[in-house]
Amino acid sequence: MTILAKKRGLLGFTATVLFENRAMLHLFEKLDVDIEKRFSSGMFELVMVFK
Secondary structure, eight states: OHHHHHHTTOOEEEEEEETTOHHHHHHHHHSSEEEEEEEETTEEEEEEEEO
């Protein structure tokens, strides 16, 4: 998905992930992107910028 997004000119993604969804958080951490995490109301907002 990131390859297609880069080809289309996107600079990154933003995702909202529940605190309990450890599998999805782990998946995002494995990506080759810089991730800024913010936690609020039981959810993480992840801002990913492509390299």
